[in-house]
Amino acid sequence: xxxxxxxxxxxxxxxxxxxxxxxxxxxxxxxxxxxxxxxxxxxxxxxxxxxxxxxxxxxxxxxxxxxxxxxxxxxxxxxxxxxxxxxxxxxxxxxxxxxxxxxxxxxxxxxxxxxxxxxxxxxxxxxxxxxxxxxxxxxxxxxxxxxxxxxxxxxxxxxxxxxxxxxxxxxxxxxxxxxxxxxxxxxxxxxxxxxxxxxxxxxxxxxxxxxxxxx
Amino acid sequence: xxxxxxxxxxxxxxxxxxxxxxxxxxxxxxxxxxxxxxxxxxxxxxxxxxxxxxxxxxxxxxxxxxxxxxxxxxxxxxxxxxxxxxxxxxxxxxxxxxxxxxxxxxxxxxxxxxxxxxxxxxxxxxxxxxxxxxxxxxxxxxxxxxxxxxxxxxxxxxxxxxxxxxxxxxxxxxxxxxxxxxxxxxxxxxxxxxxxxxxxxxxxxxxxxxxxxxxxxxxxxxxxxxxxxxxxxxxxxxxxxxxxxxxxxxxxxxxxxxxxx
Numbered sequence: 358x359x360x361x362x363x364x365x366x367x368x369x370x371x372x373x374x375x376x377x378x379x380x381x382x383x384x385x386x387x388x389x390x391x392x393x394x395x396x397x398x399x400x401x402x403x404x405x406x407x408x409x410x411x412x413x414x415x416x417x418x419x420x421x422x423x424x425x426x427x428x429x430x431x432x433x434x435x436x437x438x439x440x441x442x443x444x445x446x447x448x449x450x451x452x453x454x455x456x457x458x459x460x461x462x463x464x465x466x467x468x469x470x471x472x473x474x475x476x477x478x479x480x481x482x483x484x485x486x487x488x489x490x491x492x493x494x495x496x497x498x499x500x501x502x503x504x505x506x507x508x509x510x511x512x513x514x515x516x517x518x519x520x521x522x523x524x525x526x527x528x529x530x531x532x533x534x535x536x537x538x539x540x541x542x543x544x545x546x547x548x549x550x551x552x553x554x555x556x557x558x559x560x561x562x563x564x565x566x567x568x569x570x571x572x
Numbered sequence: 573x574x575x576x577x578x579x580x581x582x583x584x585x586x587x588x589x590x591x592x593x594x595x596x597x598x599x600x601x602x603x604x605x606x607x608x609x610x611x612x613x614x615x616x617x618x619x620x621x622x623x624x625x626x627x628x629x630x631x632x633x634x635x636x637x638x639x640x641x642x643x644x645x646x647x648x649x650x651x652x653x654x655x656x657x658x659x660x661x662x663x664x665x666x667x668x669x670x671x672x673x674x675x676x677x678x679x680x681x682x683x684x685x686x687x688x689x690x691x692x693x694x695x696x697x698x699x700x701x702x703x704x705x706x707x708x709x710x711x712x713x714x715x716x717x718x719x720x721x722x723x724x725x726x727x728x729x730x731x732x733x734x735x736x737x738x739x740x741x742x743x744x745x746x747x748x749x750x751x752x753x754x755x756x757x758x759x760x761x762x763x764x765x766x767x768x769x770x771x772x773x774x775x776x777x778x779x780x781x782x783x784x785x786x787x788x789x790x791x792x793x794x795x796x797x798x799x800x801x802x803x804x805x806x807x808x809x810x811x812x813x814x815x816x817x818x819x820x821x822x823x824x825x826x827x828x829x830x831x832x833x
Contacts, residue, residue: 359616359620360616476590484599488603491603491604491611504614505611
């Protein structure tokens with residue numbers, strides 16, 4: 358159905374699918390926060406002998422790690438379908454995907470604590486999901502996105518999900534699906550995204566939860 | 573009849589309590605159309621382009637059906653929540669027969685689906701084409717029947733489990749089976765060709781052919797784009813689906829909810 362010159366679309370899409378699933382799983386931590394608040398677990402967590410910052414950082418790492426574990430089998434299947442692997446490249450791609458999952462969890466926690474209503478959070482994340490996934494290179498290469506609309510292309514170019522999917526494909530070492538020449542730029546993008554949402558997330562979490570401020 | 577209308581009113585009040593949620597859902601659907609469909613339009617192979625023309629136009633009717641499915645399915649989530657929170661005891665205590673209660677729930681689920689779907693259908697008409705008056709009536713009638721069937725399917729699942737996660741899992745499984753084995757995202761002829769070439773399992777090809785989502789989306793396409801060709805079987809398929817699931821839902825709602833008391 359789809360034809361893009363110089364690109365084998367099926368493995369390209371399979372690679373993107375793994376990153377798309379990683380995104381959906383990593384942001385789920387925000388919904389857990391509302392669930393905990395509803396069942397009074399939040400107070401228990403606040404009573405633990407750990408600092409607020411450690412708690413927030415732990416939640417981000419936990420959210421990223423469990424997303425990574427959840428998507429692990431899908432990644433293995435993706436690699437099998439794509440059919441090749443460059444071990445060194447792939448290790449670097451895995452590390453960047455972990456940072457991406459970590460950053461996405463931090464982003465989800467940040468928004469969950471800021472929005473404070475599970476319904477509004479649900480709506481917001483749904484719209485963000487639609488925009489962040491569709492305006493990325495998860496399903497289509499950047500050249501086609503830019504050709505469709507330069508604004509879409511500009512947004513897709515600086516999208517962390519684009520960085521993750523481009524690096525994952527690069528990590529496989531399969532030429533027909535690689536669309537980046539320099540992996541350092543997307544890697545840098547992921548590191549900035551991860552750093553921003555982890556540290557901003559910690560500060561916001563720290564400031565918004567005292568005295569029932571999260572309610 | 574007034575009892576049924578009271579239930580419909582009750583469900584509509586619940587529906588409009590989540591205005592922002594509905595706006596969010598419509599925004600997501602429109603993002604699918606104005607981002608994803610536009611981009612895929614630049615990636616179509618020559619053969620598919622020849623068969624369907626413009627992917628944006630092809631996808632718009634499919635998206636209308638997608639929106640209808642999502643909103644008609646919402647009633648199941650509410651009924652499942654009522655069951656978990658035991659609100660169904662209150663519902664059963666209302667001065668109306670069980671049948672009126674069940675019919676009211678299925679009817680409101682379907683009607684709410686139609687209300688949600690209207691902006692998507694209008695977008696479809698604005699960009700793809702405007703049907704004749706008789707075609708419009710037929711489109712609305714078929715989509716209403718489809719919404720009733722989906723609502724029935726959703727209610728039947730919702731009352732079968734008191735666990736929200738099981739309900740959501742079942743909804744996801746049904747969503748993927750019905751949407752990916754349908755002509756919502758790609759033409760039925762392509763699925764049939766892949767089936768003939770042995771690249772797609774034959775049972776899934778059959779599922780795509782009898783899938784009411786395929787027939788509803790293709791009927792709209794046939795009126796607005798002239799392809800695929802319209803045939804009466806498209807309507808019958810949706811009618812059969814609707815009748816089966818409306819009855820199953822009414823029966824399941826009465827039997828299972830009453831059994832819990």
